[in-house]
Amino acid sequence: MNQFQFATDLFTGLNDAQKAAVECTEGPVLVLAGAGSGKTRVLTHRIAHIVQQRLARPWQVLAVTFTNKAAGELKQRAAQITDGGDEVAAGTFHSTMLRVLRRDAETLGYPRDFSIFDADDSVRLVKQILKDHSEDRFRPKMVHSAISKLKNDLVDPETYDARAKLPFERVVAAVYPEYKKRLKVLGGMDFDDLITLPIQLFREYPAVLNYWSGRWRYLHVDEMQDTNRAQFELLRQLAGPKPNLFAVGDDDQSIYGWRGARVDNIFSFKDVFEGAKVFRLEQNYRSTQQILDLANAVVSKSIRREEKKLWTNRSGGVVPEVVGVGTDIDEAREVVDRIGRATLSGKRAFKDFAILYRTNAQSRLFEDALRAMRYPYQVLGGVGFYSRKEIRDALAYFRLCLNPLDELSLRRIIAEPPRGIGATTLQKLQAFGAEHDRSLFEVMTKSNLVDGLGTRAVNACQKFTEQILTWQTALHSIQPPKPAENGDAEAIPDDVQSIAEGEAAEPAPLEKWAQTVLEESGYIGRLRDEGDFEAQGRLDNLDSLFNSLAEHSVRRGTLQDYLEQAALASDQDKYDPGADSVRLMTIHAAKGLEFPSVFVTGLEDKTFPLSSPDDDDSRDLDEERRLFYVAVTRAHDELVLTYTQNRRVWGQFTDMGPSPFLLDLPKDSIEWTGRNPMSSAGKYQGLQKAQGYTGSGGGSWKPRTLSKAPRKQASAELPVLGRLGGGTQHDEPNEESQATSPQTAHVSGEDIPAVRAGDLVTHPKFGQGIVIATSPFQDSVRVTVEFDGIGQKKLIQKIARLQPVKDF
DNA sequence: TAAGTGAAATTTTTT
DNA sequence: ATTTCACTTA
Numbered sequence: 001m002n003q004f005q006f007a008t009d010l011f012t013g014l015n016d017a018q019k020a021a022v023e024c025t026e027g028p029v030l031v032l033a034g035a036g037s038g039k040t041r042v043l044t045h046r047i048a049h050i051v052q053q054r055l056a057r058p059w060q061v062l063a064v065t066f067t068n069k070a071a072g073e074l075k076q077r078a079a080q081i082t083d084g085g086d087e088v089a090a091g092t093f094h095s096t097m098l099r100v101l102r103r104d105a106e107t108l109g110y111p112r113d114f115s116i117f118d119a120d121d122s123v124r125l126v127k128q129i130l131k132d133h134s135e136d137r138f139r140p141k142m143v144h145s146a147i148s149k150l151k152n153d154l155v156d157p158e159t160y161d162a163r164a165k166l167p168f169e170r171v172v173a174a175v176y177p178e179y180k181k182r183l184k185v186l187g188g189m190d191f192d193d194l195i196t197l198p199i200q201l202f203r204e205y206p207a208v209l210n211y212w213s214g215r216w217r218y219l220h221v222d223e224m225q226d227t228n229r230a231q232f233e234l235l236r237q238l239a240g241p242k243p244n245l246f247a248v249g250d251d252d253q254s255i256y257g258w259r260g261a262r263v264d265n266i267f268s269f270k271d272v273f274e275g276a277k278v279f280r281l282e283q284n285y286r287s288t289q290q291i292l293d294l295a296n297a298v299v300s301k302s303i304r305r306e307e308k309k310l311w312t313n314r315s316g317g318v319v320p321e322v323v324g325v326g327t328d329i330d331e332a333r334e335v336v337d338r339i340g341r342a343t344l345s346g347k348r349a350f351k352d353f354a355i356l357y358r359t360n361a362q363s364r365l366f367e368d369a370l371r372a373m374r375y376p377y378q379v380l381g382g383v384g385f386y387s388r389k390e391i392r393d394a395l396a397y398f399r400l401c402l403n404p405l406d407e408l409s410l411r412r413i414i415a416e417p418p419r420g421i422g423a424t425t426l427q428k429l430q431a432f433g434a435e436h437d438r439s440l441f442e443v444m445t446k447s448n449l450v451d452g453l454g455t456r457a458v459n460a461c462q463k464f465t466e467q468i469l470t471w472q473t474a475l476h477s478i479q480p481p482k483p484a485e486n487g488d489a490e491a492i493p494d495d496v497q498s499i500a501e502g503e504a505a506e507p508a509p510l511e512k513w514a515q516t517v518l519e520e521s522g523y524i525g526r527l528r529d530e531g532d533f534e535a536q537g538r539l540d541n542l543d544s545l546f547n548s549l550a551e552h553s554v555r556r557g558t559l560q561d562y563l564e565q566a567a568l569a570s571d572q573d574k575y576d577p578g579a580d581s582v583r584l585m586t587i588h589a590a591k592g593l594e595f596p597s598v599f600v601t602g603l604e605d606k607t608f609p610l611s612s613p614d615d616d617d618s619r620d621l622d623e624e625r626r627l628f629y630v631a632v633t634r635a636h637d638e639l640v641l642t643y644t645q646n647r648r649v650w651g652q653f654t655d656m657g658p659s660p661f662l663l664d665l666p667k668d669s670i671e672w673t674g675r676n677p678m679s680s681a682g683k684y685q686g687l688q689k690a691q692g693y694t695g696s697g698g699g700s701w702k703p704r705t706l707s708k709a710p711r712k713q714a715s716a717e718l719p720v721l722g723r724l725g726g727g728t729q730h731d732e733p734n735e736e737s738q739a740t741s742p743q744t745a746h747v748s749g750e751d752i753p754a755v756r757a758g759d760l761v762t763h764p765k766f767g768q769g770i771v772i773a774t775s776p777f778q779d780s781v782r783v784t785v786e787f788d789g790i791g792q793k794k795l796i797q798k799i800a801r802l803q804p805v806k807d808f
Numbered sequence: 809t810a811a812g813t814g815a816a817a818t819t820t821t822t823t
Numbered sequence: 824a825t826t827t828c829a830c831t832t833a
Contacts, residue, residue: 066822066823067822067823068823092823093823094823095823118823119822119823139817191822191823192823194823195823255821256821256822258820258821258822259821259822259823358819358820358821359819359820359821360819360820360821361818361819361820362819381821381822415809415810418809418810418811420809420810421809422809422810423809424809425809567823568823569823586820586821586822587821588820588821588822589821589822610819610820610821611820612819612820623821627821648824649819650817650818650819650824650825651824651825652824809833810832810833811831811832811833812830812831812832812833813829813830813831813832814828814829814830814831815827815828815829815830816826816827816828816829817825817826817827817828818824818825818826818827
């Protein structure tokens with residue numbers, strides 16, 4: 001009865017291509033779905049279809065996405081049209097695999113309550129290793145991201161060691177195995193382990209693979225273009241010899257190459273999964289034709305892509321607009337002005353607007369402007385709740401109670417608050433532990449055995465470990481450690497299981513426990529004592545932590561679950577579609593979302609497409625192009641692109657050239673608006689001169705044309721910008737002063753020595769080196785130096801003050 | 809041992 | 824500009 005009802009509904013309102021894809025329930029299927037072509041719809045309808053046809057129970061259907069947000073939406077929408085749809089196993093790759101690992105971690109030699117190390121933890125660990133090797137040539141973050149890429153590419157340490165040649169690669173090759181080893185010793189997994197360890201598990205224990213692949217009979221993957229090698233392998237394993245794999249993706253929206261995503265996974269899908277059926281969804285239901293034209297114009301310049309053309313039968317709409325402004329502050333004001341006008345006239349609600357930018361750092365000025373006008377807004381991403389210091393500290397306490405092996409957490413809180421255990425003591429404990437192959441925590445419980453420790457230190461250790469153990473016991477009393485799950489557990493959906501398991505919930509025992517821990521540890525007390533504005537803010541944040549813990553506790557979640565969610569759920573997910581507020585986020589964060597009116601901001605060279613100031617070739621222009629495509633296709637009917645001529649970067653006023661993407665726009669179907677575009681012309685000239693002189697420093701060389709060249713070229717290619725020159729505004733006073741006083745500003749830099757390529761220079765830390773190259777950097781010079789025995793460094797002369805070594 | 813001081817690095821984008 | 828990290832001093 002119901003079934004018939006569902007069946008008719010399911011296919012009405014789908015176009016032919018969508019229908020065909022939904023109906024194709026067996027075998028490998030690839031759906032190439034352009035932006036706004038209804039891919040989530042296809043996914044959810046197919047899932048509903050499978051369930052209705054009784055091909056599988058809802059919990060036998062797996063859908064993997066990249067963000068929790070997407071998973072949540074998928075689940076919710078599936079639930080609306082499917083009987084039992086909320087039992088569908090929908091989650092991110094990471095959270096799904098975490099379930100697998102929780103069940104069998106011990107098989108792989110990890111503790112049951114293994115910790116999850118987020119990016120920050122992982123980098124810390126790398127840093128420690130680098131320090132132990134007294135290696136400080138490379139940034140821990142870079143080394144970690146190299147390791148992460150290797151893991152995602154399924155390259156093991158031995159293989160890499162054999163091929164690593166360059167100094168940086170050698171360092172990575174040295175750190176990689178050590179990093180892996182230490183992670184395991186600490187009973188921790190990093191993000192990449194959550195993908196690669198299941199692969200290993202499945203390889204070594206076919207029974208485990210059988211369990212999961214038998215359970216998930218229909219696999220769905222969203223955003224296939226963003227999968228990396230490891231994820232692809234995982235899918236292949238789970239899909240098994242008779243793959244029921246339904247992949248949806250769009251190569252034009254591949255924007256995660258920087259973290260190892262392989263668009264190739266889309267191109268090679270047909271080869272890897274033989275007989276795969278391919279469907280294309282090209283009808284767009286979201287945007288106006290003008291917006292699509294603009295999107296197509298830019299992305300069609302990409303080198304390798306599946307040819308497709310989005311179209312819509314929506315008519316009407318507003319012509320997309322490009323707006324040039326003087327400074328980043330003007331940009332924020334302009335955008336907020338427009339939002340104000342549209343909302344005050346009642347044409348739009350605040351939530352109709354999204355302000356998109358390339359980097360999180362750009363959000364601040366928009367926030368300021370919105371706050372000044374008292375307009376409601378929410379910022380997605382950025383420095384998230386869980387990355388604040390006090391929250392991380394608190395979680396470290398919790399983590400340590402669950403997993404005393406977690407030395408990273410231990411070190412994090414050992415001096416928060418100070419308890420008389422300092423670097424020296426830790427050093428001795430560590431050495432002892434290394435000798436006897438014991439964890440740091442264990443050594444601390446027996447610190448009296450460690451030579452050379454004063455009674456004070458021993459007592460401090462004693463007290464600390466006793467506290468932890470007490471809290472651990474308390475935790476177990478409210479939340480008994482789970483008995484080992486027997487291997488032949490029935491295929492009960494976990495969600496159901498966990499609900500059935502729970503007992504009558506007391507009023508938020510977890511919250512109480514957490515409060516006790518932070519009180520007794522003295523953490524909260526110390527914040528209270530500090531009593532300043534900042535400490536108060538931290539206390540407030542801890543309060544929110546307690547609240548969310550209480551909520552979690554009421555829903556019978558365990559602390560373990562909570563920590564997992566904290567590690568895997570980013571700020572990204574707190575997006576509240578209901579609230580009437582302007583949305584601010586990076587373009588990456590906006591993928592999968594849509595808004596009636598969208599501002600894409602910062603369309604300047606080096607901002608978007610983004611590249612570091614010194615080396616231009618580091619950027620992947622094609623990926624930036626696709627990012628632009630993603631950005632503009634978020635808009636239903638109104639699209640405004642903004643760019644500035646001068647922006648503050650790293651606290652420095654910096655002249656900006658227009659984004660090359662602006663040159664690719666179909667000129668006729670766009671409206672160009674210049675607000676006060678020439679206001680900075682005078683300043684611009686002035687700054688150029690200033691930069692020239694700064695570059696020369698002591699004056700040993702002639703002023704160079706520096707940023708002039710790219711500017712000239714850009715405006716030559718973009719005559720439209722010239723048209724903007726009709727602006728009538730004049731320089732502001734502070735610009736004037738900059739323009740007229742380059743000398744005064746910079747000749748005072750007599751103590752900043754001038755250097756040029758070939759010079760022999762000294763640096764207080766790195767010693768002697770040869771200057772390889774110099775390039776203008778803001779109001780100073782960026783100098784590349786080859787230091788003896790250290791390698792190349794890039795330094796800002798204004799700060800580093802390299803001293804030339806006089807010839808002799 | 810721990811708090812206080814200055815230099816220097818930081819800014820992609822996220823699970 | 825803001826934040827982090829290494830080195831110095833109470």
